[in-house]
Amino acid sequence: MSAALRPRPTPGLGAAVIGAEEEALVLDVLRRKEPFRYYGATFKPTPPMVVQLEKEFREYIGTDYALGVSSGTGALEVAMAAMGIGPGDEVILTAWSWVACFTAIVRVGAKPVLAEIDESLNLDPAELIRLATPRTRAVLIVHYQGVAADMDRIVLEAHRRGIYVLEDCAQSLGTRYRGRQIGTWGDIATFSFQYNKVATSGEGGMVTTRDQRLYERAVRLSDLGNYRPQHAAIVPAHEPAFVGGQYRLSELAGAMALAQLRKVEGMWQHCHDLHQRVVARLQGLQGLTLRQIPDPAGAFGFELYLFLKNPAHVAPFREKLDARNVNCGARTGTYPQYNRDYVKTGLAHHPALSPFRDIKPWPAPGYRAEDFPRTEDLTSRFLALPIGALYTTEDADYMADCIIAVHGEVCG
Numbered sequence: 360m361s362a363a364l365r366p367r368p369t370p371g372l373g374a375a376v377i378g379a380e381e382e383a384l385v386l387d388v389l390r391r392k393e394p395f396r397y398y399g400a401t402f403k404p405t406p407p408m409v410v411q412l413e414k415e416f417r418e419y420i421g422t423d424y425a426l427g428v429s430s431g432t433g434a435l436e437v438a439m440a441a442m443g444i445g446p447g448d449e450v451i452l453t454a455w456s457w458v459a460c461f462t463a464i465v466r467v468g469a470k471p472v473l474a475e476i477d478e479s480l481n482l483d484p485a486e487l488i489r490l491a492t493p494r495t496r497a498v499l500i501v502h503y504q505g506v507a508a509d510m511d512r513i514v515l516e517a518h519r520r521g522i523y524v525l526e527d528c529a530q531s532l533g534t535r536y537r538g539r540q541i542g543t544w545g546d547i548a549t550f551s552f553q554y555n556k557v558a559t560s561g562e563g564g565m566v567t568t569r570d571q572r573l574y575e576r577a578v579r580l581s582d583l584g585n586y587r588p589q590h591a592a593i594v595p596a597h598e599p600a601f602v603g604g605q606y607r608l609s610e611l612a613g614a615m616a617l618a619q620l621r622k623v624e625g626m627w628q629h630c631h632d633l634h635q636r637v638v639a640r641l642q643g644l645q646g647l648t649l650r651q652i653p654d655p656a657g658a659f660g661f662e663l664y665l666f667l668k669n670p671a672h673v674a675p676f677r678e679k680l681d682a683r684n685v686n687c688g689a690r691t692g693t694y695p696q697y698n699r700d701y702v703k704t705g706l707a708h709h710p711a712l713s714p715f716r717d718i719k720p721w722p723a724p725g726y727r728a729e730d731f732p733r734t735e736d737l738t739s740r741f742l743a744l745p746i747g748a749l750y751t752t753e754d755a756d757y758m759a760d761c762i763i764a765v766h767g768e769v770c771g
């Protein structure tokens with residue numbers, strides 16, 4: 360081994376920096392005995408945490424309207440309904456995406472259409488052109504693990520065809536693209552405050568938009584069809600009441616998410632700088648390429664992706680890094696939608712609700728591994744190395760030393 364063994368650094372983002380700020384705000388909610396966002400014992404004044412979170416959130420990313428909701432999954436379902444997506448509609452998304460990206464589409468009765476990723480691990484914009492049909496109502500863009508998708512091309516091609524752009528920013532709050540935060544490029548965007556995310560409240564989410572109609576519909580969907588004075592003061596009511604769900608964010612989660620939101624910019628700068636530092640050391644290694652980043656200046660950098668030319672090298676590479684106390688996964692909790700059980704069965708909770716019910720035999724083309732050669736290839740060859748909020752410059756330098764040493768041993 361070339362470098363002396365260092366202790367394993369603690370991974371994690373928001374969860375790793377929970378401290379006095381979160382404690383103070385959550386305690387404030389408890390002491391006031393007001394854990395519900397819309398009212399406390401006296402109905403006046405409105406409890407402050409979710410309202411303040413929404414205000415700071417829209418200021419931080421630079422958008423007009425923000426609505427706290429109970430999870431990132433809930434945020435996707437709310438966004439689908441806000442856009443009015445339902446039976447007969449198609450929504451394009453990458454095959455390499457989180458469970459909820461697919462299920463939120465099926466839950467509103469629409470049909471998910473799976474697309475290939477490219478070397479950025481995000482949607483290949485050419486796929487939007489290939490897969491768009493007259494029934495396509497939206498494209499769901501996952502900004503995967505701190506790297507923005509190529510939004511210039513995607514928004515242009517989608518809007519040219521009258522297709523909504525939904526940005527799923529669940530994993531990547533704080534990430535920019537061409538100088539502007541993700542979540543400000545499309546028509547509507549969703550975020551998550553689940554435990555593994557950049558900012559966490561255990562569970563929680565956010566829907567953002569610049570469109571007044573989408574905002575009102577998102578509020579109604581999230582709160583049993585209601586549109587309370589708090590929201591009407593932001594956007595006057597225009598939409599007819601319709602049946603909603605219950606996706607409200609509690610004041611406890613709102614307080615924690617608020618404290619965490621205030622730490623995002625610091626984490627972005629920290630991880631971004633360390634990522635750049637490691638990347639600068641890894642140029643020109645034979646048989647090893649880095650994830651393509653459409654706008655490197657905006658990348659969060661909390662996960663470094665290495666593609667190995669030879670898939671057989673992935674397991675030994677990972678094991679050797681692990682033996683040196685370098686955190687490294689061959690997977691990141693995501694695997695292709697076509698390998699998930701719910702795609703293999705094609706079922707919804709009621710047979711009539713499945714958009715695939717009339718497609719026989721099932722799984723049909725477009726929902727099988729053999730239909731996604733690029734996704735299969737790319738995801739069989741990468742390693743993901745976290746760069747956490749608590750990592751130091753020495754940890755980053757050691758990570759680069761170890762990658763170079765292991766590359767020599769495995770790929771040399």
Ligand SMILES: Cc1ncc(COP(=O)(O)O)c(C=O)c1O
Nearest residue numbers: 430431432457459529530551553
């Ligand atoms: C891309 C993406 N979308 C949506 C979600 C769902 O968020 P939540 O876990 O808050 O429901 C996640 C969570 O991992 C995600 O990674």
